[in-house]
Amino acid sequence: MHADTARLFACSRVLLMSSLLCGALFARAGAENGLRPYDSKADAQAQIEALVADRSSGKRILLTFGGNWCPDSRSLERRYRTPELAAVLEREFRVLHVDVGRFRRNLDIARRYGNPIDKGIPSVVLLAPDGSVLYTDHGSLSSAGRMSDPDLIAFFERLAAAYPAP
Numbered sequence: 001m002h003a004d005t006a007r008l009f010a011c012s013r014v015l016l017m018s019s020l021l022c023g024a025l026f027a028r029a030g031a032e033n034g035l036r037p038y039d040s041k042a043d044a045q046a047q048i049e050a051l052v053a054d055r056s057s058g059k060r061i062l063l064t065f066g067g068n069w070c071p072d073s074r075s076l077e078r079r080y081r082t083p084e085l086a087a088v089l090e091r092e093f094r095v096l097h098v099d100v101g102r103f104r105r106n107l108d109i110a111r112r113y114g115n116p117i118d119k120g121i122p123s124v125v126l127l128a129p130d131g132s133v134l135y136t137d138h139g140s141l142s143s144a145g146r147m148s149d150p151d152l153i154a155f156f157e158r159l160a161a162a163y164p165a166p
Contacts, residue, residue, distance in 0.1 A: 035068075038068045038101075040099050040101060048063070048098075055130065059129065062093035064077075067101050072142060084149065091160075092156070120143075126159060
């Protein structure tokens with residue numbers, strides 16, 4: 001085999017391996033981006049009213065404001081699904097995602113509950129089973145992607161303890 005041909009063959013293998021690696025990374029990023037917990041077509045006000053009307057569980061209502069474009073909002077949703085945090089949320093709250101899009105959607109709802117998105121998303125509001133506001137967060141979770149699982153669990157456990165169910 002000629003030296004130039006050998007080099008070309010070696011470069012082709014490196015290029016192929018690089019392409020495969022990049023493809024795998026983009027596929028993983030695409031799968032993470034496929035997580036879309038915030039429904040832009042949902043009637044958030046009607047969903048809140050339905051939760052308030054059904055008080056049978058006696059649980060508080062946790063409104064999670066965020067957007068599908070936001071990495072921290074998607075990260076928080078992924079964490080909501082981990083066994084440890086999911087157990088806390090299931091035990092303590094009824095969770096509803098409120099889509100704010102790029103700060104252009106459901107802003108009337110955000111304002112009604114003390115503007116929890118004023119310092120970024122994701123953010124939460126805790127309602128009593130009757131719909132009255134117990135707590136409005138202002139930015140504590142806006143860097144959820146950089147928070148550890150134990151820190152997130154502690155945040156929601158502290159929230160539950162500070163505002164116990166009636």
